[in-house]
Amino acid sequence: MKKIQQIRVLAIASSGGHWVELRRLQPAWEGCLVTYVTTSAARENELQEEAQQAGREAPPFYAVVEASRWEKIKLIRQVLQVLLILIRVRPHVIISTGAACGFFALRLGKLLGARTIWLDSIANAEELSLSGEKVAGCADLWLTQWEHLVKKDNRNGKLRYEGTVV
Amino acid sequence: MIFLTVGNELPFPRLVQAVDSWCEKNGNCSVFGQIGPVGPNGYRPRHFEWEEFISPQQYHEMCDEADLIIAHAGMGSIITALELSTPVLILARLAVFQEHRNDHQVATARRFSARKGVLVAEDEHAVAGMIDSWNASRDVVETETVEPYAEERLIRVIRDFILNS
Numbered sequence: 559m560k561k562i563q564q565i566r567v568l569a570i571a572s573s574g575g576h577w578v579e580l581r582r583l584q585p586a587w588e589g590c591l592v593t594y595v596t597t598s599a600a601r602e603n604e605l606q607e608e609a610q611q612a613g614r615e616a617p618p619f620y621a622v623v624e625a626s627r628w629e630k631i632k633l634i635r636q637v638l639q640v641l642l643i644l645i646r647v648r649p650h651v652i653i654s655t656g657a658a659c660g661f662f663a664l665r666l667g668k669l670l671g672a673r674t675i676w677l678d679s680i681a682n683a684e685e686l687s688l689s690g691e692k693v694a695g696c697a698d699l700w701l702t703q704w705e706h707l708v709k710k711d712n713r714n715g716k717l718r719y720e721g722t723v724v
Numbered sequence: 725m726i727f728l729t730v731g732n733e734l735p736f737p738r739l740v741q742a743v744d745s746w747c748e749k750n751g752n753c754s755v756f757g758q759i760g761p762v763g764p765n766g767y768r769p770r771h772f773e774w775e776e777f778i779s780p781q782q783y784h785e786m787c788d789e790a791d792l793i794i795a796h797a798g799m800g801s802i803i804t805a806l807e808l809s810t811p812v813l814i815l816a817r818l819a820v821f822q823e824h825r826n827d828h829q830v831a832t833a834r835r836f837s838a839r840k841g842v843l844v845a846e847d848e849h850a851v852a853g854m855i856d857s858w859n860a861s862r863d864v865v866e867t868e869t870v871e872p873y874a875e876e877r878l879i880r881v882i883r884d885f886i887l888n889s
Contacts, residue, residue, distance in 0.1 A: 567886060575799035582874045586882035600779045651889045673889040681799045683831035699885050721878035724803050724870055
């Protein structure tokens with residue numbers, strides 16, 4: 559088993575609500591080597607301020623292009639950016655709360671041998687998000703924040719509920 | 725100060741307009757709005773200051789300063805308001821008006837309506853009255869304070885997974 563401080567974690571989510579949810583999970587990778595990725599470069603200040611307050615170095619941070627599911631060219635750029643980050647960081651674990659960029663990171667990360675966690679956003683109360691649904695095959699830990707969705711799911715109990723971000 | 729925010733992805737004229745007419749009626753109101761991409765024919769408020777997009781820093785400053793946050797039922801806005809113990813008035817985006825791809829915000833609004841300080845507007849017509857009643861009782865509106873992090877159980881499950889990788 560690796561020492562905590564040797565475990566490389568990639569925490570990735572699009573900016574906005576997904577990012578706010580991801581950041582609330584932070585104690586889960588306390589002590590690990592975390593790298594953050596989101597779709598807005600301005601988020602870096604937030605990490606820097608927080609690190610400053612805690613008297614430590616800010617974690618590595620990368621921004622990728624923001625892309626909705628209709629923006630094919632931007633999506634392709636996003637995939638390539640995510641791939642380059644994965645090659646550079648070589649994470650042992652990838653965790654995402656959504657959306658597209660997190661889906662790509664889990665898909666590609668799995669191919670590169672990472673263990674993967676998907677926590678579907680608490681905003682998806684009636685069904686999983688589109689990315690959350692598509693990521694099923696490559697999420698080692700696949701979580702929803704709605705207990706009733708676990709009961710609805712029929713994939714051999716793979717989808718789990720273990721609490722919420724708020 | 726009232727801070728109106730609808731996220732960066734899509735416009736939300738139904739809510740923006742409701743706040744604009746509240747301002748028109750009340751005159752001299754202190755409202756700042758982040759109203760998303762307006763487009764060439766979109767609704768432009770005339771009675772309060774607004775921007776389409778603001779930086780996360782500015783967003784946090786606005787939320788910090790605000791006495792009331794008015795927002796779409798997006799998780800970012802709701803969690804931020806709860807973290808700051810600032811009352812938040814929310815209106816869910818509806819697919820029928822092309823405000824979102826589906827009605828998931830209705831469920832979000834319903835889920836959070838039980839929390840103190842989260843005020844859910846049934847529709848755009850309810851917004852003005854709700855701002856008024858908040859205004860009338862603003863010193864006694866109770867808000868809930870949430871921990872800065874997720875539930876312990878969730879953190880533990882994820883941490884165990886990471887440490888065993």
